[in-house]
Every structure is written in structure tokens, then in C-alpha cells.
Amino acid sequence: MENYPRWFIKAGLIYALLGALLGLGMAVAPASAARIRFVHIHFNLLGFMTMMVAGVAYHVLPRFNARPVPWPKGVKYQFILQNIGLVGMAFTHAAWGGIWSGGWVQGVFIASAATAAVSFFIMFYNLYFVLLPARPASPPERITGDMKVGxxxxxxxxxxxxxxxxxxAALANPVAKSTLAKVVTIDQACGKHGIDSAEFLGKLNRALAEGAGEPARPAGPPAQAARPVEEPAKPVAEGSIIRSGERCKPDTLVGSLIKVYPQTKAVFEKHYGEGCFSCPGQAFETVRQTAEMHNIDAALILKELNEVIAQAPPAAP
Ligand code: HEM
Ligand code: HEM
Structure with missing residues (x-):
């Protein structure tokens, strides 16, 4: 859907221009109003106003409420149907001045009106239900004994x-951390150190759950503004930080990704538009979340990101 908000706004501006020209025409030649008044009104109100509002709403509301629109394809259908309906109504009304005598002209007008009406139902469905309560954040990952310490x-x-x-204590040594820890599971490490694995895992999971007490998704400017300025931005509970040499995962935080691999910015800009990085929320969103917000297949974004990562030398830490 990513391009449709943009197209709605562009189409709205075109209708505004046409509406103004028709208004000017009526001002200059009032007799023409009988034919073009309806077109003027609907280009301005159904074309300009409705499409501008829809375009902005489709861009803002999914981010505002942290959930994608319920029917992403519907945005495209709304755009197509709204334009066909409006142009069809305008054309038939202007050509025959709204004086119906039945027959196919009225039939085309009614069909166009019905098409436009369907587009309004789609708009209602998508914009009303995107405002349902935001989805709960995914619970923090549970650490199990078979996971590698590293x-x-x-x-x-x-x-x-x-x-x-x-x-x-050996983990304090960076060499041990980057070598042994990568191959040893938690169960194996506990066995070696004579530590009760179940007890340790309980302690670890409790500590991580407490640490994840901050909001799961502090996306967007309001959440950020509420954070004291001196406190550094913390990663969200469900996101992970990428390090140099690693591949990008669905839960990789975009902020950490573009720090380590600035080249990946181009992939986001290609799919989400260049304004993407002007949104402060992006730093705290995971790759999967950004894809969902833009209704793009996360697997496609990940594939392209990892292609760029494979080619690009990692940024200096
Ligand atoms: C350059 C801009 C515009 C011009 C020159 C203009 C001109 C006019 C004129 C001359 C009429 C009277 C037609 C008649 O004789 O019945 C009219 C009616 C109307 N215009 Fe505009 N207009 C402009 C912009 C707009 C915009 C932006 C909107 C809505 C967003 C709008 C909505 C309407 C409506 C709803 C009517 C019908 C009013 C009624 O039935 O009493 N117009 N316009
Ligand atoms: C599904 C979309 C729509 C359809 C099918 C539709 C259809 C119609 C029809 C059939 C008329 C009567 C035309 C006549 O008297 O010859 C009309 C008038 C009017 N419509 Fe719509 N319309 C739609 C959307 C809108 C929207 C979104 C607005 C405003 C935001 C609007 C504002 C008006 C106004 C102000 C008039 C009165 C025009 C006048 O004074 O002559 N319409 N519409």
C-alpha cells in the first residue's frame, strides 16, 4: 500500500486545481453552473478533501496506533474505485446537466455513484478499524537451557x-565471550560450573522480564518527548541490536542497523520513501514492524537488507 497515501494526496491536489478552475468558470459565467456545479462541488469535496484526508490518514494512523490497516489491499481498491466513481459521476452529470430521462446515462451515473460509495465503505473499514486498540507487544523471549551463551x-x-x-566470571574476559560462549549452551555451562541450570534460567528470565518493563514499543515522537533528555534511548523489549558482522533479523532494531550498516538506509528509503528517517520512531522499531506499518512483505525487506550487508563493509564501531 505504501505508494497509495502519496497518490491520494497527489490526486486530491489535481482535483483541487480542477475544482478551482470550474469554480472560476462558474464565477465568470454563472449560467454554466447548471452543468458544472455538481462537478465543482464533488471535485472539491470528494476529490480534494476526501482524498487528502484519506492519504494523510493512511500514512499517519497506522503509526499513530501502532497497527497496520486491517485490509491493506483495500487502500488500492479505494483509490481506484473512488477515482472511477468520481470521474464517472462528474462526466455524466456535466454532459447531461443532471437532467435524467432514464436510460443508459442515468445508469452510468448510478453505477459511478455506487462505485464511489463502495470506496467510502472501504475507507470506513480501514480507517475505523485501524484505530482499534494497539496490538499487545510480543512477550519477551524466554531463555532456555539449549540456547548458546554467546x-x-x-x-x-x-x-x-x-x-x-x-x-x-570467565565471561568478563572478551576473548572467552567471543569464542567459548558462542559454542557452549547454557545447560553445558551450568554443568561445567556446578550451577543448577533450572535455578539459573529462572533468575535470568526474571531479570530480563524486569528489564523489559519499559513500554514494548515506544514508537513515535510523543513517547520520545516524554523521556528525559539526558536518558539515552533504550532498545525496546522485543527488539535486538545488530553487531558488526551479523545478519539482519526480523527483530533487529532499525536504529542499530543503520548505525552498524549505514548502507542499509537505501533499502528503507527505496521501499518506505525518503521521509522515513525523519520519523524519530524508526530508531525504536524493528525491521518487521516497519514492514508491517508499510504493508510490505518483511521477508523481502530482510532479503534486500542482508544482500546489502553481505556486500557492504561494516561501519567502524
Ligand atoms: C478557486 C476556488 C473556488 C471558486 C472560484 C469557487 C466558485 C464557486 C461558485 C461560483 C459557486 C456557485 C455556483 C452556483 O452558481 O451555484 C460555488 C459553489 C460551491 N462551491 Fe466553490 N469555488 C471554489 C472552491 C471551492 C472549494 C475549495 C470548495 C470545497 C472544499 C467549494 C465548494 C463549493 C460548494 C459546496 C458549492 C455549492 C454551494 C451551495 O450549494 O450553496 N468551492 N463555488
Ligand atoms: C459516494 C460519494 C458521493 C455520491 C455518490 C454523491 C452523490 C451526490 C448526488 C447524486 C447529488 C445530487 C446532485 C444533483 O442535485 O443533481 C449530490 C449533491 C451534493 N453532494 Fe454529493 N456525493 C458523494 C459524495 C459527497 C461528498 C464526500 C461530499 C462532501 C464532503 C458531497 C457533497 C455534496 C453537496 C454539497 C451536494 C449538493 C450540491 C448542490 O447543492 O447542488 N458529496 N451528491
């Missing part, structure tokens, strides 16, 4: 404190 530490840097205080 992978857990990469995804949850906060886990390091729990590992260290539970007796895994």
Missing part, C-alpha cells in the same frame, strides 16, 4: 550481569 548475551546485553553474579 547468542543470549548478544541479544540481551543485560544478561551479562546475571551470568557474572552467578559465577560465570
Amino acid at each position: 547468542a543470549v548475551l548478544d541479544r540481551h546485553p543485560k544478561a551479562m550481569a546475571v551470568f557474572l553474579e552467578s559465577g560465570f
Whole structure:
């Protein structure tokens, strides 16, 4: 759907221009109003006003409410039907001055009016139900004994404190962290250190759940503005930070991705438009969330991001 909000706005502006010209025509030659008044009114109100509002609403409301529109394809159908309906009504009304005598002209007018009406139902459905309560954030990932220590530490840097205080002192050594920890599972590490694995996992999961107490998705300017200025932006509970040399995952935070691989910006700009990075919320959104907001297949974005990552030398840390 990503281009349709833009097209709605462009179409709205074109109808505004045509509406103004027709208004001017009526001002200059009032007798023409009988034919073009209806067209003037509907170009301005159904074309300009409605399409401008729809375009802006489709761009803003999914972000405002952190959920995609319920029927993304409907945006396209609304655009097509609204334009066909409006042009059909305008043409038949202007050509025959709204003086109906039945027959096919009236039939075309009624069909166009019905087409436009269907487009309004679609608009209602999408814009009304996009305002349903935002979807709950996905629960924080549960750490299990078969996960590799290194992978857990990469995804949850906060886990390091729990590992260290539970007796895994060797992890303080960066070499051990980047070598041994990558191949050893939590169960194996606990066995080696004589630590009760179930007890340790309970402690670790509790600590991570507490750490995830901040809002799951502090997207958008209001949430940011509420945060004290001196406090650095924290990653959201469900997002993970990418490091140099790693591949991008669905839950990778966009902010961390473009820091490590600035080249990936081009992929977002290509699919979401160039204004994408003017939105402060992007830094806290995961790749999957941005794809959902723009109704683009997340797998496609991920594929392209990872292609860029594979080619690009990672940025200096
Ligand atoms: C350059 C801009 C415009 C011009 C020159 C203009 C001109 C006119 C004129 C001359 C009429 C009277 C037609 C008659 O004799 O019945 C009229 C009616 C009307 N215009 Fe405009 N107009 C302009 C913009 C707009 C806009 C932006 C809107 C809506 C957003 C609008 C909505 C209407 C409506 C609803 C009527 C019908 C009013 C009624 O039935 O009493 N017009 N316009
Ligand atoms: C599904 C979309 C729509 C359809 C099918 C439709 C149809 C019609 C029809 C059949 C008329 C009577 C025309 C006549 O007297 O010859 C009319 C008049 C009017 N419509 Fe619509 N319309 C639609 C959307 C809108 C919207 C969105 C607005 C405003 C936001 C609007 C504002 C008006 C106004 C102000 C008039 C009175 C015109 C006058 O004074 O002559 N219409 N419309």
C-alpha cells in the first residue's frame, strides 16, 4: 500500500486545481453552473478533501496506533474505485446537466455513484478499524537451557550481569565471550560450573522480564518527548541490536542497523520513501514492524537488507 497515501494526496491536489478552475468558470459565467456545479462541488469535496484526508490518514494512523490497516489491499481498491466513481459521476452529470430521462446515462451515473460509495465503505473499514486498540507487544523471549551463551548475551546485553553474579566470571574476559560462549549452551555451562541450570534460567528470565518493563514499543515522537533528555534511548523489549558482522533479523532494531550498516538506509528509503528517517520512531522499531506499518512483505525487506550487508563493509564501531 505504501505508494497509495502519496497518490491520494497527489490526486486530491489535481482535483483541487480542477475544482478551482470550474469554480472560476462558474464565477465568470454563472449560467454554466447548471452543468458544472455538481462537478465543482464533488471535485472539491470528494476529490480534494476526501482524498487528502484519506492519504494523510493512511500514512499517519497506522503509526499513530501502532497497527497496520486491517485490509491493506483495500487502500488500492479505494483509490481506484473512488477515482472511477468520481470521474464517472462528474462526466455524466456535466454532459447531461443532471437532467435524467432514464436510460443508459442515468445508469452510468448510478453505477459511478455506487462505485464511489463502495470506496467510502472501504475507507470506513480501514480507517475505523485501524484505530482499534494497539496490538499487545510480543512477550519477551524466554531463555532456555539449549540456547548458546554467546547468542543470549548478544541479544540481551543485560544478561551479562546475571551470568557474572552467578559465577560465570570467565565471561568478563572478551576473548572467552567471543569464542567459548558462542559454542557452549547454557545447560553445558551450568554443568561445567556446578550451577543448577533450572535455578539459573529462572533468575535470568526474571531479570530480563524486569528489564523489559519499559513500554514494548515506544514508537513515535510523543513517547520520545516524554523521556528525559539526558536518558539515552533504550532498545525496546522485543527488539535486538545488530553487531558488526551479523545478519539482519526480523527483530533487529532499525536504529542499530543503520548505525552498524549505514548502507542499509537505501533499502528503507527505496521501499518506505525518503521521509522515513525523519520519523524519530524508526530508531525504536524493528525491521518487521516497519514492514508491517508499510504493508510490505518483511521477508523481502530482510532479503534486500542482508544482500546489502553481505556486500557492504561494516561501519567502524
Ligand atoms: C478557486 C476556488 C473556488 C471558486 C472560484 C469557487 C466558485 C464557486 C461558485 C461560483 C459557486 C456557485 C455556483 C452556483 O452558481 O451555484 C460555488 C459553489 C460551491 N462551491 Fe466553490 N469555488 C471554489 C472552491 C471551492 C472549494 C475549495 C470548495 C470545497 C472544499 C467549494 C465548494 C463549493 C460548494 C459546496 C458549492 C455549492 C454551494 C451551495 O450549494 O450553496 N468551492 N463555488
Ligand atoms: C459516494 C460519494 C458521493 C455520491 C455518490 C454523491 C452523490 C451526490 C448526488 C447524486 C447529488 C445530487 C446532485 C444533483 O442535485 O443533481 C449530490 C449533491 C451534493 N453532494 Fe454529493 N456525493 C458523494 C459524495 C459527497 C461528498 C464526500 C461530499 C462532501 C464532503 C458531497 C457533497 C455534496 C453537496 C454539497 C451536494 C449538493 C450540491 C448542490 O447543492 O447542488 N458529496 N451528491
